[in-house]
Amino acid sequence: MSQSSRLTPYLYVAPLVVLLAFVFGYPLVRIFEFSFKLVRGINGPWIGWRNYELILGQDLFWESVRHNLFLLLAVPVMVGWSLLVSVMLYERVRGWKLYRVVLFAPYILAIPIIAVVMKKMFQFSGPVNEVLRWLGLDFLALDWIGSSDVALWTVMLLIIWRESALGIILFLARLLSIDEALVEAAHLDGASWWQRVRFVFLPQMKLVIEFYVVVSVITMLSSVFAYIYMMGGGRGGPGTSTMVLELYIFSALTKTSLPGIASAVSVLLFLVSLLLIVPLFAVRRQANEEGVAS
Amino acid sequence: MKPDQALKHAVLLFATFLALVPTIFMIMTSLKGQDEYTFNKVGLPQAVVFDHYETILFGSPFFAWMGNSIILAVGAVLLSTVVSCLGAYAIARMQFRGRGLLFSVSTSLMAVPPVVMIVPLFVLYTQLELISTFRGTIVIYAGLITPFAVYLLTTFFRTLPREIFEAARMDGASDFFILRRIVVPLSLPALLTLVVVNALYVWNDLLIAIIFLQDDSKRTLMAGISVFQGRYENQIPLTMAAMVIASAPMVILYIAFQKYFIRGLMAGAVK
Numbered sequence: 001m002s003q004s005s006r007l008t009p010y011l012y013v014a015p016l017v018v019l020l021a022f023v024f025g026y027p028l029v030r031i032f033e034f035s036f037k038l039v040r041g042i043n044g045p046w047i048g049w050r051n052y053e054l055i056l057g058q059d060l061f062w063e064s065v066r067h068n069l070f071l072l073l074a075v076p077v078m079v080g081w082s083l084l085v086s087v088m089l090y091e092r093v094r095g096w097k098l099y100r101v102v103l104f105a106p107y108i109l110a111i112p113i114i115a116v117v118m119k120k121m122f123q124f125s126g127p128v129n130e131v132l133r134w135l136g137l138d139f140l141a142l143d144w145i146g147s148s149d150v151a152l153w154t155v156m157l158l159i160i161w162r163e164s165a166l167g168i169i170l171f172l173a174r175l176l177s178i179d180e181a182l183v184e185a186a187h188l189d190g191a192s193w194w195q196r197v198r199f200v201f202l203p204q205m206k207l208v209i210e211f212y213v214v215v216s217v218i219t220m221l222s223s224v225f226a227y228i229y230m231m232g233g234g235r236g237g238p239g240t241s242t243m244v245l246e247l248y249i250f251s252a253l254t255k256t257s258l259p260g261i262a263s264a265v266s267v268l269l270f271l272v273s274l275l276l277i278v279p280l281f282a283v284r285r286q287a288n289e290e291g292v293a294s
Numbered sequence: 295m296k297p298d299q300a301l302k303h304a305v306l307l308f309a310t311f312l313a314l315v316p317t318i319f320m321i322m323t324s325l326k327g328q329d330e331y332t333f334n335k336v337g338l339p340q341a342v343v344f345d346h347y348e349t350i351l352f353g354s355p356f357f358a359w360m361g362n363s364i365i366l367a368v369g370a371v372l373l374s375t376v377v378s379c380l381g382a383y384a385i386a387r388m389q390f391r392g393r394g395l396l397f398s399v400s401t402s403l404m405a406v407p408p409v410v411m412i413v414p415l416f417v418l419y420t421q422l423e424l425i426s427t428f429r430g431t432i433v434i435y436a437g438l439i440t441p442f443a444v445y446l447l448t449t450f451f452r453t454l455p456r457e458i459f460e461a462a463r464m465d466g467a468s469d470f471f472i473l474r475r476i477v478v479p480l481s482l483p484a485l486l487t488l489v490v491v492n493a494l495y496v497w498n499d500l501l502i503a504i505i506f507l508q509d510d511s512k513r514t515l516m517a518g519i520s521v522f523q524g525r526y527e528n529q530i531p532l533t534m535a536a537m538v539i540a541s542a543p544m545v546i547l548y549i550a551f552q553k554y555f556i557r558g559l560m561a562g563a564v565k
Contacts, residue, residue: 008388009390020399020403022437024406027412100556104555105313106313111498113541117316117317127335131336169560222407226498226499229500229520230520270406276405
C-alpha cells in the first residue's frame with residue numbers, strides 16, 4: 001500500500017471526528033471542569049466539591065430528582081396500553097393499516113404544539129372538565145394545570161399519550177414478524193385468546209418490550225424538557241411542582257447564570273445516562289438481531 | 295367469538311379516539327369565534343369563521359419562524375449527512391486503526407442526553423459571539439444527529455454486496471467515486487429514512503432552539519410557539535388556528551411519506 005492510501009481512511013473520518021469532538025467531546029470534558037469551579041461568565045476559580053455540596057443540600061434539586069423518578073410511573077402504563085392496542089391490531093381487523101397511520105400520529109406532532117393544545121383542553125374551565133361534569137364525574141373535574149398537586153400528573157398524561165404511539169408501532173412490527181405457523185398451531189390446539197397472548201405473543205415480544213422500557217426510562221429521566229417547559233410555563237410551575245433535572249440545568253444556566261451549578265447537575269445526569277447505556281445496547285443489539293429496531 | 299370481536303373493535307376505536315381528540319379539538323376550536331368559544335367549548339362550531347387563520351397567516355411571524363426552522367433543518371441535515379456518509383463509508387469499507395473504537399464511541403453518544411452538552415457550548419458560544427447565529431446552531435444540531443446517522447449508515451453500508459466494490463475497483467474507480475456513484479445511489483432508502491428522522495428532530499426541538507437562538511428574528515417555529523402561547527393566553531381559538539398552521543407541514547409530509555416516517559422513527563427510537 002502506498003503512503004496516500006494508508007492515509008485515505010483518516011481523511012474520510014476526519015470531519016466526523018472533528019464534529020463529534022466539538023459537539024460531544026469538548027462539552028463532556030468541560031462539564032467536569034466547570035463543576036469544580038465558581039464560573040462567572042466564561043471561567044472562574046477552582047472551588048473543589050462546593051457546587052456538588054450546594055446542589056445536594058438543596059431542596060429544589062431533590063424535588064427535581066423526585067419528579068423525574070415519579071415520571072417513571074408512566075412506563076408501565078405505556079407498556080400495558082401499547083401491548084393491548086398492538087395485540088388488538090395484530091389480529092388483522094379490517095383496516096389495520098389505516099389504524100396504524102392514525103395511532104402513530106401523536107408521535108409526529110411536535111411536543112410544543114400538542115402541549116399548547118392539551119393545556120387549553122385541560123384548563124379548569126376547559127372542555128375536558130366540561131365533559132366530566134356533564135358525565136356527572138364532578139369529583140374528577142380538577143384544576144389540571146393550575147394546581148400544584150395535579151400538574152405533574154397532567155404532564156405525565158401527555159407524555160403517556162404521545163410516547164405510547166411509539167410503543168404501539170414497535171410492538172406491532174414485532175408481532176407482524178412472528179412466524180404465523182406458531183399462532184396457527186396455538187389456534188388448532190384450541191388455545192383461548194388469553195392463552196395465545198400469554199404463551200405465544202408475550203414470549204416472542206420479550207426483547208422488544210425490554211427495548212421499549214429502556215428507551216422510555218431514558219426519556220423520563222433525561223428527555224422531557226419540551227413537555228415540562230411548555231406545560232409549566234417555562235418555570236416548572238405552578239410553583240416548582242413540575243421542576244425536573246433538565247429544567248434545573250436550563251434555569252441555572254440562563255436564568256441565574258450559574259454555569260458551575262448547571263455543570264455539576266449535568267455531570268450527575270451524564271453519569272446516570274452512562275449507567276443506562278449498558279442495558280440500552282444490550283437490548284438494542286438483541287432487538288436488532290430480531291430485526292425489530294431498525 | 296362474537297363478543298371478542300366487538301371488544302377488539304371497541305378498544306381500537308377508543309385508542310383512535312384518544313389519538314385524534316386533540317387534533318379534532320384544535321381544528322374545531324380554530325374555526326370558532328372568540329365569543330362562541332366561551333359558551334361552546336366542546337361542540338361543533340355554530341358559525342364557522344376563518345378570521346383567526348387570516349390573522350396568523352398575514353399578521354404574525356409564523357412564516358418567518360418556519361423559514362428559520364427550515365434553514366436549520368436543511369443546514370444541519372445536509373452537514374450531518376455528508377460527514378456521516380464519509381465516516382460511515384470508511385468504517386464499513388476500509389481498514390484503519392481505531393475503527394472499532396470510533397464506531398462504538400459514536401454509537402454510545404446516541405444515549406447521551408443533549409441537555410448535558412449545553413452548558414459548555416453556551417459559554418463558548420457567548421465568548422465567540424455565536425449565540426443567535428444560524429451557523430453556530432446548525433453545527434450543534436448536526437453534531438447531535440450525527441451518531442444516529444453514522445450508526446444507521448454504517449450498518450446499511452455493511453449489507454451492500456462485496457462484489458460491487460471489487461468490480462468497481464478493478465475498473466480503477468477511486469474510493470470517492472465508489473461512494474458517490476455507487477454507494478449513495480444504492481443507499482437511497484436508508485438515506486431518506488435518515489433525512490426524515492433527523493429533519494424531524496431539528497424541526498421539533500425546543501431545548502437547543504431557545505438557548506442558542508435568542509434573537510427575535512432567529513426564532514424557530516417551536517421557540518416561537520412557546521412565546522406565542524404566553525402572549526395570547528386567553529385567545530384560545532386564535533391560538534388553535536396558529537397550532538393548525540404550525541402542525542400542517544409535518545402532518546402533510548407524514549401522510550405523503552408514512553413508510554419512511556414509521557420506519558425511521560422506529561429506528562431512531564433512542565432519541
